[in-house]
Amino acid sequence: MTYAANPKFAVGQPVSRTEDPKLVRGAGRFTDDINLPTQLYAVFARSPHAHGVIRGIDIAAARAMPGVLGVFIGTDIEAGGFGRMPCGLTAPNRDGSAMVKPSRVALAVDKVRFVGDPVAVVVAETAAQARDAAEAVVLDLDPLQAVTTAESAMAANAPRIHDEAIGNVFLDYHYGDTAKVAAAFAQAAHVTQLDLCSNRIAVSPMEPRCAAGQYDDGQWTLHVGCQGPFATRNTLAREILKAAPDKVRVITGNVGGSFGMKAPLYPEYVAVLFAARALGRPVKWANDRSESFLSDGHGRDHQMHAELALDRDGNFLAVRITGTGNLGAYPGQATVIPASANVVKNIIGVYRTPLLEVSTKCVFTNTAPVGAYRGAGRPEANYYMERLVDQAAREMGIDRVELRRRNHIPADLMPYGTPSGQTYDSGEFTAVLDKALLFADWNGFEDRKRESERRGLLRGRGIGQYLEVTAPPASEMCSIRFETGGNITLTTGTLDQGQGHATPFAQVAAQRLGVPFERIALRQGDSDDLKAGGGTGGSKSMVSAGKAIVEACDKVVAQGRQIAAFVLNASEGEITFNDGRFAVEGQADRNLGIGDLLEVIGGGLPLPAHLPQSLDVEHIAQTPPSTFPNGCHIAEVEIDPATGVVRVDRYSMVNDFGVMINPLLVEGQAQGGVVQGLGQALMELVIYDESGQLLTGSYTDYAMPRAEDMPELRFASHPVPATTNPLGAKGCGEAGCAGALPSIMNAAVDALSKYGIMHMDMPATAPRVWQAIREKAPAL
Amino acid sequence: MPNVSLTVNGKAVSRDVDTRTLLVQFLRENLGLTGTHIGCDTTQCGACTVHVDGKALKSCTVLALQVEGKTVRTIEGLADGEKLHPMQEAFREHHGLQCGFCTPGMIMSAVDLLNRHKSPSEETIRHELEGNLCRCTGYANIVKAVQAAASAPRG
Numbered sequence: 033m034t035y036a037a038n039p040k041f042a043v044g045q046p047v048s049r050t051e052d053p054k055l056v057r058g059a060g061r062f063t064d065d066i067n068l069p070t071q072l073y074a075v076f077a078r079s080p081h082a083h084g085v086i087r088g089i090d091i092a093a094a095r096a097m098p099g100v101l102g103v104f105i106g107t108d109i110e111a112g113g114f115g116r117m118p119c120g121l122t123a124p125n126r127d128g129s130a131m132v133k134p135s136r137v138a139l140a141v142d143k144v145r146f147v148g149d150p151v152a153v154v155v156a157e158t159a160a161q162a163r164d165a166a167e168a169v170v171l172d173l174d175p176l177q178a179v180t181t182a183e184s185a186m187a188a189n190a191p192r193i194h195d196e197a198i199g200n201v202f203l204d205y206h207y208g209d210t211a212k213v214a215a216a217f218a219q220a221a222h223v224t225q226l227d228l229c230s231n232r233i234a235v236s237p238m239e240p241r242c243a244a245g246q247y248d249d250g251q252w253t254l255h256v257g258c259q260g261p262f263a264t265r266n267t268l269a270r271e272i273l274k275a276a277p278d279k280v281r282v283i284t285g286n287v288g289g290s291f292g293m294k295a296p297l298y299p300e301y302v303a304v305l306f307a308a309r310a311l312g313r314p315v316k317w318a319n320d321r322s323e324s325f326l327s328d329g330h331g332r333d334h335q336m337h338a339e340l341a342l343d344r345d346g347n348f349l350a351v352r353i354t355g356t357g358n359l360g361a362y363p364g365q366a367t368v369i370p371a372s373a374n375v376v377k378n379i380i381g382v383y384r385t386p387l388l389e390v391s392t393k394c395v396f397t398n399t400a401p402v403g404a405y406r407g408a409g410r411p412e413a414n415y416y417m418e419r420l421v422d423q424a425a426r427e428m429g430i431d432r433v434e435l436r437r438r439n440h441i442p443a444d445l446m447p448y449g450t451p452s453g454q455t456y457d458s459g460e461f462t463a464v465l466d467k468a469l470l471f472a473d474w475n476g477f478e479d480r481k482r483e484s485e486r487r488g489l490l491r492g493r494g495i496g497q498y499l500e501v502t503a504p505p506a507s508e509m510c511s512i513r514f515e516t517g518g519n520i521t522l523t524t525g526t527l528d529q530g531q532g533h534a535t536p537f538a539q540v541a542a543q544r545l546g547v548p549f550e551r552i553a554l555r556q557g558d559s560d561d562l563k564a565g566g567g568t569g570g571s572k573s574m575v576s577a578g579k580a581i582v583e584a585c586d587k588v589v590a591q592g593r594q595i596a597a598f599v600l601n602a603s604e605g606e607i608t609f610n611d612g613r614f615a616v617e618g619q620a621d622r623n624l625g626i627g628d629l630l631e632v633i634g635g636g637l638p639l640p641a642h643l644p645q646s647l648d649v650e651h652i653a654q655t656p657p658s659t660f661p662n663g664c665h666i667a668e669v670e671i672d673p674a675t676g677v678v679r680v681d682r683y684s685m686v687n688d689f690g691v692m693i694n695p696l697l698v699e700g701q702a703q704g705g706v707v708q709g710l711g712q713a714l715m716e717l718v719i720y721d722e723s724g725q726l727l728t729g730s731y732t733d734y735a736m737p738r739a740e741d742m743p744e745l746r747f748a749s750h751p752v753p754a755t756t757n758p759l760g761a762k763g764c765g766e767a768g769c770a771g772a773l774p775s776i777m778n779a780a781v782d783a784l785s786k787y788g789i790m791h792m793d794m795p796a797t798a799p800r801v802w803q804a805i806r807e808k809a810p811a812l
Numbered sequence: 813m814p815n816v817s818l819t820v821n822g823k824a825v826s827r828d829v830d831t832r833t834l835l836v837q838f839l840r841e842n843l844g845l846t847g848t849h850i851g852c853d854t855t856q857c858g859a860c861t862v863h864v865d866g867k868a869l870k871s872c873t874v875l876a877l878q879v880e881g882k883t884v885r886t887i888e889g890l891a892d893g894e895k896l897h898p899m900q901e902a903f904r905e906h907h908g909l910q911c912g913f914c915t916p917g918m919i920m921s922a923v924d925l926l927n928r929h930k931s932p933s934e935e936t937i938r939h940e941l942e943g944n945l946c947r948c949t950g951y952a953n954i955v956k957a958v959q960a961a962a963s964a965p966r967g
Binding site for chain 1: 832
C-alpha cells in the first residue's frame with residue numbers, strides 16, 4: 033500500500049482542520065448533545081442574595097411538584113460522604129504564613145456568599161419540571177451586608193465573608209526586594225505612576241457549562257466540558273468522591289470554548305454526581321446563559337498602582353506594582369495566580385528592567401468566584417508595563433518608539449535571565465518592533481490623522497509590545513496506536529476546546545514518522561485513556577503535547593528499527609530510518625516502510641519474544657520549560673468627540689511564535705486573542721450594584737464584540753525558533769490579548785491627549801470617553 | 813399535549829409537545845437534531861438560528877406550536893449528502909470556526925444573508941451578522957468565508 037507522508041501536510045503548512053467537516057454540519061458532540069438512557073434533569077436553586085446566613089431551605093413544596101424525584105441540599109451532600117470543593121493552590125503570604133483556604137460545600141450550607149450561589153439541586157423527569165420545582169425552593173436567609181469590590185471588602189467595617197479570612201484577605205502576596213526597589217525609586221530621575229484596572233470580564237464561551245453524571249455499581253462517570261479530563265478525574269476522585277481513580281471516569285466531547293473558565297471543578301458537577309447515585313439514574317444539567325453570567329468563573333478584576341522608575345536617559349530602573357485582585361466568594365474555583373505570580377513573571381516583558389516588586393492582596397468579595405481568563409494575568413502585566421512606557425515617554429519628552437528601543441533586552445543577550453527568575457531562550461524584540469512599525473505604516477499616521485480630523489474625528493495610535501511567559505513544565509502523554517488497516521490513533525492528555533489540536537498534532541506525527549497525515553486521528557477527552565496529562569491551558573499544548581508526540585514517534589522508530597532488523601535479517605545498528613522507511617545501511621534495496629512493517633506484524637509473522645511485538649507506544653514526557661512568545665501590536669483608533677465612540681480603524685500585529693506548525697491556525701488563535709482584548713479594552717465590564725446584584729446579566733447588558741466591532745486584523749510574523757523544545761514552537765493561544773489591551777488603550781489615550789486626557793480606564797466605552805472629554809472641554 | 817406537524821429538512825414530522833416547548837428544544841430533544849445549539853436565553857447569540865419558510869430565525873424565541881405547518885431547515889439539512897453546502901465548505905476552508913459552537917447558527921445566518929444580498933460588501937456582511945456572537949475567531953475568517961461563499965458558483 034502507499035503509505036507515505038504527503039509534503040502538503042508537512043509542518044509549517046496551513047492545513048485546514050480535520051474536525052471541521054463534522055462541526056460545520058452540526059455533527060459535533062458537545063456535552064448537551066449527549067443523552068444518557070433513563071437520564072433525569074437537574075436544575076439548581078440559587079441564592080438571590082449576595083450575602084446571608086441560611087436559616088433554612090424549605091424543599092417540601094419543590095419535592096411535591098410533578099415529575100420531581102429528588103431535591104438535595106448541602107447537608108445531604110455532606111452526609112453522603114462527599115468531600116468539599118478543593119483548592120489546589122498554595123502560596124505563602126508575605127509574612128510567611130500560609131494562605132487561608134476556607135472550605136466550600138458544593139451546595140451552600142451555612143451562608144450564601146454571592147448571587148447565584150447554588151443552594152439546592154432539583155431533579156425531575158424533564159428539564160421543565162425541574163425548573164418549575166426549583167422556583168418552589170424557599171430559601172430562608174438573614175441577609176448580611178455585601179461587599180463587591182476589593183477595596184470595600186478590605187474596609188475596617190466590612191462584613192467577614194469567611195470566618196478564617198481576616199479582613200477578607202485570601203492571599204497577601206509579595207515578590208521582590210522592597211529595600212532595593214525603594215532605593216531605585218529614590219534615586220530615579222523620573223517616576224511615572226498610573227492607577228490601572230483590569231476590568232472584570234464574563235468569560236462567555238458560547239457553549240454554556242453542562243454536565244451529566246452517572247453512577248453504576250461503584251463506578252462514577254462524569255460527562256463535562258473541561259480543560260483536561262485527567263486532572264479533573266484525579267481531583268474528583270481524590271477530593272470529592274474519595275474513590276480510587278479507576279472508579280472514576282471523566283469524558284469530554286467537543287468543548288465550545290473555555291478560555292480558562294471551564295478548567296476548575298464546579299459545584300454543579302458534584303451535585304449531579306451526588307444526585308445520580310442517590311436516584312440510581314443518570315442526571316444531566318445544562319446552565320442557562322443567565323445562570324452562566326451569575327455562576328461561571330469571571331475573569332480579571334484587578335486594581336493596581338503601577339510605578340516605573342527611570343534614569344535621566346530614560347533607562348528603566350525598577351517597576352513596582354501594588355494592588356488588589358478581587359477573587360469573588362470562594363477559593364478553589366478562583367485562582368490567585370493572575371493577580372500575583374503571573375504579574376511577576378510577565379511585567380518584565382521585553383525590557384531590561386533590573387528590579388521589580390509586586391504586592392497584591394487577593395480578596396474575597398460577595399461576587400462570583402474569579403478564575404483564569406485568556407492569559408490569566410499575562411495580558412494585564414503587559415498592559416501595565418506598556419501603559420507605563422507610553423506615559424513615561426510623554427512625561428519625559430522621549431519618543432515612545434525610542435524609549436522602547438533603548439530599554440529592549442538585546443537579542444545578543446539571549447539566553448537572558450530576568451529578575452523574576454525566567455530564562456528567555458530567544459527573542460529579537462527590536463527587530464519585532466521595527467517590523468511592526470513598517471507593517472503598520474507608523475510613519476503614515478499623520479496623513480491618516482489629518483484625514484480623520486477632516487471628518488471631525490480624533491485619531492490615535494498605540495503600541496503594545498508584549499512578551500508572555502507560557503505555562504510552566506508538567507508531564508504530558510502521547511500514545512500512538514497503529515490500528516488494523518493502517519490508521520493511526522494519537523492520544524494526548526491535552527484537550528481541545530476549539531484550538532484545533534488534531535491537525536497540527538497529526539502534521540508533526542506524519543512528518544516524524546513519514547506516514548500519511550490523512551491516516552492519523554487524535555483521541556482526547558477520556559480519562560480512561562490517560563496515564564498523565566496536564567490538560568490545555570497557559571498556551572502550552574503545541575509545545576507540551578508536541579514534545580510528547582516527537583518523543584513517542586522516536587520510540588516508534590526505535591521499536592520499528594528492532595523489528596525491521598529482524599525482518600531484513602540485519603543487525604539493529606545497521607538499520608537507518610528516513611522518510612518512513614527502514615533500510616539496511618548502504619543497501620538501499622533492502623528496506624521496509626512503516627506500512628510494510630505493519631503488514632508484516634499484522635500478517636502474524638512470529639517475532640522473537642525479546643523484540644517489541646508492535647509499533648504501538650505509550651509515552652509520558654516531561655514537558656519543556658515555558659516559552660516566551662512575544663510581539664508588537666499597533667492599533668489606530670478613531671474617536672468621535674461628539675459621541676465618545678471609539679472605533680479601532682487599523683490593527684496590525686507582528687508576532688514571534690517560533691516555528692508555526694500550522695500558520696493558518698496560529699493566525700486564528702492570534703485573531704481570537706485580539707478580539708477578546710478589544711472587548712476588554714473597549715466594551716466588556718461585569719457590573720454588580722452595591723448590594724451584590726449582577727447588573728450585566730445578559731448579552732443585552734454585557735457588551736461582547738460583534739462582527740461590526742472588529743477591524744481587519746493584519747497578521748505578520750517574525751519567527752525566532754524556541755531553543756527549549758524540539759519543535760521550536762512558542763505558545764500562541766493567549767498572546768492576542770496581551771498585544772491588544774495595551775495597543776488599543778495607548779491608541780485611545782493618544783487620541784484623547786488632544787484634550788489633555790492622560791489616561792482612560794478599560795473599558796473605554798462611549799459614555800466614559802464622552803464624559804472624560806466633557807470634563808476637559810466643557811464647551812465642546 | 814397538543815400536536816405539532818411540520819416539515820423539517822424535507823421530512824414531515826408530527827409530535828405531541830408540551831405547549832411551552834421552544835422550537836430549539838423541539839429540534840434538539842424531540843427530533844434529536846443537536847446541531848442547533850443553545851448559547852443564550854435572550855435571543856442575542858444566534859447559535860440557534862434555523863430557517864423557517866426560507867428565512868433565518870432564532871429558534872430559541874419561537875414556540876414549536878408556532879411553526880405548525882411550516883418548513884424548517886436546520887444545519888443538518890444544509891449539505892447535499894456527502895457534499896457540503898458552499899457556505900459550510902467556505903467556513904471549513906477559511907478556518908471560519910474554532911470551537912464550532914456558534915458555527916451552525918452562523919452558517920444558517922450567512923446563508924440567509926446571501927439569499928438576500930447577492931454580492932454583499934464586507935460592511936454588509938459584518939452588519940448582517942450582528943445577531944450572531946462568536947467568542948473564538950475575531951470574525952475575521954468568518955467574514956472571509958462568507959465573502960468566498962458569495963463568489964462561489966451557486967447550485
